[in-house]
Amino acid sequence: MVDEAVPRVRRRRSVRWRFTSLYAGLFLASGVVMLAVVTAFAGGTVDVAPGPGGGSAIEGAPAAALERIASLEHQLASARSQQTRQLLLGSAVGLVVMGGLSLLLGWYAAGRVLRPLRAMTTATRRISADNLHERLAVDGPHDELRDLGDTIDGLLARLEGSFAAQRRFVADASHELRTPLATLRAAVDVTLAKPGPLPERTAVLAGRVRAGLDQIDTLLDGLLTLARAQHELPDPEAVPLGRLAADALAARGLPAARTLDDGAPEARVRGNRTLLRRLVENLVDNAVVHNEPDGWVSVRVHADASAVELVVENGGKVLTDDQTAVLTRPFRRGGPGRTGGNGSGLGLAIVAAVTEAHDGRLDLHPREGGGLRVVVTLPRTPAPAGEPA
Structure with missing residues (x-):
């Protein structure tokens, strides 16, 4: 049984498929318009001639000649109709074939257009907090894709500087705080080591201060270790x-x-x-x-x-x-x-x-x-x- 709390993953539509569909759709739409224009012009040239015996009487013409003229007109009209049908059929078949080719050509063209974008996506996924020094370095003409790559490189440079500053601050602050902590710990140890009995309250307070200093020292050591682990991997x-x-x-x-x-x-x-x-x-x-x-x-x-x-x-x-x-x-x-x-x-x-x-x-x-x-x-x-x- 599928857990209803788990969100369903929506199927992602590829940009390449959308570009391909757009190219093919525009091509088919233009082909349909062209076929309609061809049909309109071809249909206007068809004249339906009367069949044999249906020709108009020509004064003084022999009946046999009139019959022959009517027969030729009918044959000519039939040939034109057949030619028009073949033209429309050929145009429709060509439209279907070119529609399939337009899908292949659109897929190829979209792939070529999106190739730099895929390269940028792969490089961006590879870059993490440990290798922010890497850059996309998109080459080619100065177009929108190169502007996008340069923008991402600028963002990575700012992130690298921010991460480095953060790590340096944690490491430097933790290191610098060790000196005053050591001084305070030495002062507490000297107080506890003085000859003669100490007041009970003084001894208790000194013990609490020493415990607090030890806890702060542990915290600083943890911060130094955390900064070191996030910065580099020395001596593998x-x-x-x-x-x-x-x-x-x-x-x-x-x-x-x-x-x-x-x-x-x-x-x-x-x-x-x-x-x-x-x-x-x-x-x-x-x-x-x-x-x-x-x-x-x-x-x-x-x-x-x-x-x-x-x-x-x-x-x-x-x-x-x-x-x-x-x-x-x-x-x-x-x-x-x-x-x-x-x-x-x-x-x-x-x-x-x-x-x-x-x-x-x-x-x-x-x-x-x-x-x-x-x-x-x-x-x-x-x-x-x-x-x-």
Whole structure:
């Protein structure tokens, strides 16, 4: 049974077909007009002559001559009628044949006209946030299509500048804020390290300030990682994703014995080891922090000939599709009921950015019994020579 909530996909009409129909329709219309004109002129030349014995009497003419004249007039009229019918029939057949040819010629002509537009569409689809430096560079005569290509190139240039400025601002601001944070942290540590007893209120306040500084430092580190993942992919290498998952689980005291499928520990993806480790750690931390008391966490790695799949699941409260759809946006925590007020809201945003930088796919699915299922699929790459595949 078809779900009524799923919108029906309307069948798209091709511009090329519309141009072809227009060309053929105009040709057929002009052909019909021409055939009507031919019919009008040809019909005006037909004179119906009387048959034998029906000719008008010519004074003094022999009867045999009159009969012969009438017979010749009738034969001439019949020949003209036959010629007119053949002309109209030939014109109709020619119109039908040329109508079919007009479809083929219109299809070809429309394809030639739309070829630059198709090239621009393909190039525009290929350009994303990671390769905004590319341009359409439409050549040819200075017509409307070239103006459109130049306009799109100008838009891409402005987008490239905007994206670069945004990333530079995030990276520079995060880097510059580390210095005053380090100064504040040092001041708090010096205060706590002074000899002699401190007032209880001072110690509590210093502890809260130190915790806040640590949280800000974590946030800045997340912003730097996010900007780095969105900007470039430094030092790519063949990284075993299964080993990163096992290390992340071991570092958090979680059992890793049943997290990996056969052959998955050595399944490698090509990318930056630091960013991929951050991806795995963020997913594991997200599953641990955003959980229910005494909950469970499952981490599995599947591998086939072309891809490596990392699946992280956890228990928790029931999430809706709308809540899940916005979890990869920066600073979206899914509500305090889900997060408990912890975290910076950048964990899954960093996961999404790192996955996109590695040409992968990220899927988030709410579990029916509560919790979240996250699937990261990355292209598999062969292991370096001398190491197991």
